[in-house]
Amino acid sequence: MNKPLPIDIKVGFVGVAAAEQLLLVAFLDLITLNDGSIFVFDDSSDAPIKIVDASSPAGRQFLSRPKADPTSRAIILYGAQGPEAHLVLERPPRLVKFRSVLQRAVQMLAEAHRLANPEAGSGNSKLPLPHRFLTVLIDLLEQSSGRGWFRLRAFHELDIRVNLDRGLFSITRGGLAPAEWSSLFEGVRESIALEPVVGDPEPIVYPLETLKWQLAMQLSFGLLVPGIADRRKFSLTRWPDFAKLKASPNQMRLAALVGSRDLSIEELLSRSQVARQDLIRFLNACEICGYLRLETTDPAVAPAAPKEAAVATKVVPPAAATRPRRFQAVLGKLRAALRLNGEGRQS
Amino acid sequence: MTSESVQPPSEIKIIITGTMGAGKTTAIAAVSDAPPVTTEADNRDRAAHSKAQTTVAMDYGEVQLAGGDRLRLYGTPGQGRFNFMWKILGKGALGVVILVDLSRSDPAADLRTYLADFSEIIREGTGVIGAGRPGTDAAEKIEGLHAVIGEMGLLLPVFEVDVRERSDVLLLLEALFSQIEMSADGSED
Numbered sequence: 001m002n003k004p005l006p007i008d009i010k011v012g013f014v015g016v017a018a019a020e021q022l023l024l025v026a027f028l029d030l031i032t033l034n035d036g037s038i039f040v041f042d043d044s045s046d047a048p049i050k051i052v053d054a055s056s057p058a059g060r061q062f063l064s065r066p067k068a069d070p071t072s073r074a075i076i077l078y079g080a081q082g083p084e085a086h087l088v089l090e091r092p093p094r095l096v097k098f099r100s101v102l103q104r105a106v107q108m109l110a111e112a113h114r115l116a117n118p119e120a121g122s123g124n125s126k127l128p129l130p131h132r133f134l135t136v137l138i139d140l141l142e143q144s145s146g147r148g149w150f151r152l153r154a155f156h157e158l159d160i161r162v163n164l165d166r167g168l169f170s171i172t173r174g175g176l177a178p179a180e181w182s183s184l185f186e187g188v189r190e191s192i193a194l195e196p197v198v199g200d201p202e203p204i205v206y207p208l209e210t211l212k213w214q215l216a217m218q219l220s221f222g223l224l225v226p227g228i229a230d231r232r233k234f235s236l237t238r239w240p241d242f243a244k245l246k247a248s249p250n251q252m253r254l255a256a257l258v259g260s261r262d263l264s265i266e267e268l269l270s271r272s273q274v275a276r277q278d279l280i281r282f283l284n285a286c287e288i289c290g291y292l293r294l295e296t297t298d299p300a301v302a303p304a305a306p307k308e309a310a311v312a313t314k315v316v317p318p319a320a321a322t323r324p325r326r327f328q329a330v331l332g333k334l335r336a337a338l339r340l341n342g343e344g345r346q347s
Numbered sequence: 348m349t350s351e352s353v354q355p356p357s358e359i360k361i362i363i364t365g366t367m368g369a370g371k372t373t374a375i376a377a378v379s380d381a382p383p384v385t386t387e388a389d390n391r392d393r394a395a396h397s398k399a400q401t402t403v404a405m406d407y408g409e410v411q412l413a414g415g416d417r418l419r420l421y422g423t424p425g426q427g428r429f430n431f432m433w434k435i436l437g438k439g440a441l442g443v444v445i446l447v448d449l450s451r452s453d454p455a456a457d458l459r460t461y462l463a464d465f466s467e468i469i470r471e472g473t474g475v476i477g478a479g480r481p482g483t484d485a486a487e488k489i490e491g492l493h494a495v496i497g498e499m500g501l502l503l504p505v506f507e508v509d510v511r512e513r514s515d516v517l518l519l520l521e522a523l524f525s526q527i528e529m530s531a532d533g534s535e536d
Contacts, residue, residue: 239503239504242518243508331524333416
């Protein structure tokens with residue numbers, strides 16, 4: 001069961017943006033968390049996700065398919081002994097497809113975990129958190145100190161550098177041979193660390209905030225990050241700079257809502273009319289970027305609010321009660337006239 | 348016929364303010380249906396900004412909508428000696444866009460002035476800060492803007508923008524529209 005399987009590893013980063021590259025790394029980390037049997041995830045068709053034991057007839061049949069199969073497919077295999085995970089992308093997928101594969105893979109992960117651990121029940125609480133990698137990375141970034149550029153060790157195939165003082169990051173592709181991919185699994189699991197970069201010219205850089213934001217957008221998978229999962233109400237200490245981040249109309253509305261008052265998840269869903277998944281992504285991103293005010297379920301044990309929150313008293317416009325709702329109709333016309341589809345600036 | 352169908356046309360009035368040269372006229376021109384009406388004269392305050400002409404009364408642009416509804420955009424004069432116009436222009440405005448020039452020596456002090464002068468609009472309505480002309484110290488200066496906003500007990504968006512880009516001006520307006528929309532929604536509490 002645990003011996004390497006006779007399949008090629010063909011992982012393509014062609015045309016994949018930095019955030020998606022990180023997603024792939026994160027995803028490879030996720031699949032090493034599992035300790036169940038080997039499963040196959042067949043993404044070669046539009047049919048519903050199919051999960052089969054690789055040693056079953058269906059699994060063997062799938063694995064024996066010609067490698068030249070023109071359809072895009074992902075096969076994920078994992079075993080009890082750790083880094084036996086392989087991701088096969090027969091051709092570099094487009095971003096939309098890539099995200100779709102990742103999201104479906106996470107569903108597969110949950111189902112596989114349920115099959116391997118029936119006593120864990122069907123709830124999400126026992127499942128490996130899809131954003132474990134995200135929280136590890138962000139914690140590392142925020143706990144580290146020092147000046148200048150640091151390389152994120154463990155991402156052997158990607159040269160990921162961060163400058164914490166200046167809030168910048170860069171990412172470039174490296175030349176890791178397929179045979180060395182197993183070292184990536186080991187590194188991600190155990191030894192994410194920062195090492196100083198000395199002497200290299202400064203790379204093309206981006207605000208670190210954009211990396212955090214995109215990670216949260218892509219890695220939330222419907223779950224609040226641990227730091228805010230027990231909060232009853234949410235409010236902002238600062239608006240995200242939507243000129244730097246990709247803002248959707250929903251995110252702008254959510255920022256306007258939680259920027260003016262404390263609201264629960266249900267209140268936010270009701271007033272904003274956004275999907276729960278989108279709300280979770282937004283709250284996670286705000287938390288990771290440090291824009292959410294801290295509040296716990298039990299006011300008696302609520303930690304002290306951060307300094308910036310203390311001065312950022314919310315202003316509920318006194319005239320709001322008299323503001324005619326008919327402005328909403330005008331705003332709808334305005335958005336159409338100005339072609340404000342809400343995508344904001346695509347940075 | 349319902350009462351809603353006979354309502355008079357609605358107008359949304361937005362003020363665009365900021366120091367001289369911050370891009371108020373440019374921002375209005377970026378979204379106005381027609382070239383904005385401007386009241387420019389020779390700049391007699393070259394110490395504040397080197398541009399040859401500047402707005403002395405107001406800039407005006409609008410976006411016409413079906414049913415007679417419209418968005419009115421008013422740009423204030425940037426020079427302090429014309430600040431008596433600010434209150435006149437601000438009357439009835441639903442929101443204010445404050446353009447801050449990060450290349451100036453103390454943009455935080457500039458912002459404090461405008462937040463104070465337009466506090467009535469901001470507290471009764473909405474506001475957004477567009478920070479332009481960033482230099483190498485932009486991050487530090489933007490932190491200073493957030494500090495001023497916090498000191499005044501406000502929570503307003505600060506976007507680093509280039510108002511020569513129409514998409515950036517639209518981003519500022521969208522933030523205002525969202526604030527208007529969401530505060531109207533809250534009125535049903």
